[in-house]
Amino acid sequence: MPRILIMNAGTPQMSGAHLTKAQLSLAANSAYRSAWFAQEGDLLVSPVEIPATLLSFIGATLNFDASSLHLIVPTTRQPAILDDCTLLSKTIVERIERHTPQNSAWRLYPCYSTEGVARLAARLGIPKTGDDFALQRGPDLLNRKSHFRQLATSAALPLPQGSVATDPHGLSNAITSLRFETGMVIVKLDNGAGGVGNVILTSNKSDPLPGARDTRWTSWPSFDPKALWSEMTTASCKTLVVESYHLARSLFYLEYAIQDDASIVFINSGSIRLRKSTDRSERALIWTGLELPSDLKNEQWLTAQAHAYRFVAVARDLGYRGMINIDAIFAKDGRLLFNEANGRWGGGSVLHNIATRLLGFDYSGRNVILSVRDVRSASFQAALDRFVKEGLLFDRTRKEGVIPLAADEDAGTVECVVIASDRSAARDHQHKLLTS
Numbered sequence: 001m002p003r004i005l006i007m008n009a010g011t012p013q014m015s016g017a018h019l020t021k022a023q024l025s026l027a028a029n030s031a032y033r034s035a036w037f038a039q040e041g042d043l044l045v046s047p048v049e050i051p052a053t054l055l056s057f058i059g060a061t062l063n064f065d066a067s068s069l070h071l072i073v074p075t076t077r078q079p080a081i082l083d084d085c086t087l088l089s090k091t092i093v094e095r096i097e098r099h100t101p102q103n104s105a106w107r108l109y110p111c112y113s114t115e116g117v118a119r120l121a122a123r124l125g126i127p128k129t130g131d132d133f134a135l136q137r138g139p140d141l142l143n144r145k146s147h148f149r150q151l152a153t154s155a156a157l158p159l160p161q162g163s164v165a166t167d168p169h170g171l172s173n174a175i176t177s178l179r180f181e182t183g184m185v186i187v188k189l190d191n192g193a194g195g196v197g198n199v200i201l202t203s204n205k206s207d208p209l210p211g212a213r214d215t216r217w218t219s220w221p222s223f224d225p226k227a228l229w230s231e232m233t234t235a236s237c238k239t240l241v242v243e244s245y246h247l248a249r250s251l252f253y254l255e256y257a258i259q260d261d262a263s264i265v266f267i268n269s270g271s272i273r274l275r276k277s278t279d280r281s282e283r284a285l286i287w288t289g290l291e292l293p294s295d296l297k298n299e300q301w302l303t304a305q306a307h308a309y310r311f312v313a314v315a316r317d318l319g320y321r322g323m324i325n326i327d328a329i330f331a332k333d334g335r336l337l338f339n340e341a342n343g344r345w346g347g348g349s350v351l352h353n354i355a356t357r358l359l360g361f362d363y364s365g366r367n368v369i370l371s372v373r374d375v376r377s378a379s380f381q382a383a384l385d386r387f388v389k390e391g392l393l394f395d396r397t398r399k400e401g402v403i404p405l406a407a408d409e410d411a412g413t414v415e416c417v418v419i420a421s422d423r424s425a426a427r428d429h430q431h432k433l434l435t436s
Contacts, residue, residue, distance in 0.1 A: 028047060
């Protein structure tokens, strides 16, 4: 059955109405990455033009005819976000209708199930379970940190001590009560994505810590909650979540799909990898990529899985259908603590999609999949030429090698996927990519 892929990452429902320049760029580049979901005959609705060379390479790598794909891109010169207003515009809807004459034969596959996606489904006559929930903006419940704490508590998930603040006074009270547990607290913007809305406050001078855009040494007696409130909140978001901060031994996620028939399917789990910047003034760790499967011990994985499944069941019972991923840590003291959930495509979704299509659904028992960000290259084609020349490109016979995913030509970098037989071999490939 052909699909309509809706690449609506970075919408206000997902990331708030006030995106930074870096977030806008990330949302635009995510469309190139998301093109790897494509299958033969799909219709891609993208906020940006996807190069034909990339689509051809995707087809050749995943063994389908890329010329069967159709791409719809808005013609207006707006920021590269496929919001509901753009998605439901007369021009976009008419172009989709021209490509889908037998609407009932199609199905929608959005990054984020917004109200606009549900209205588009109704307009096209494409039945989609979960639309009633989306029409009421129900998925927003699964993409807000405050709601996560509320829903996770109902499912008895282990959480850091925390509370929700809706004004500077509440922020001050929360920080005052929570800072004693570890000497550190993390303050999160309710609808921030990717850690960019988070700040860690610590009573001891510290290198940058995971999960935030800034790690700040704070003298508690002189702490100014009004200044932090003004800095972190936006016109569209006046809610902050405050939690005690715990140093992590393992950072990982679990991803599930809630099917139309309400069944819950485990998709994948991966480790989240970060590194220090070479710039000593940088106050955030740099996200280097994901590693599938996660490096958790079997007992840890089973414990995390049991807890996460209960949360996903809550989301299902609310009426949500689609992808959902949950972030968690095992702290240095051994405790399992869940941080947040997101009802949408996750960072590992594309990696899992590529792995299953090239290696089979049981790949995690035989292979390691590593995403490697910020590989220096002037263009996608330059990276591809290099990998061919150096013998790094993925080989179907050996079932290992490197696949360039998407290029950020403004930054002069390419994100790659490494497929290897074990973690050591994957690290060797990563080293070659980053040092050559």
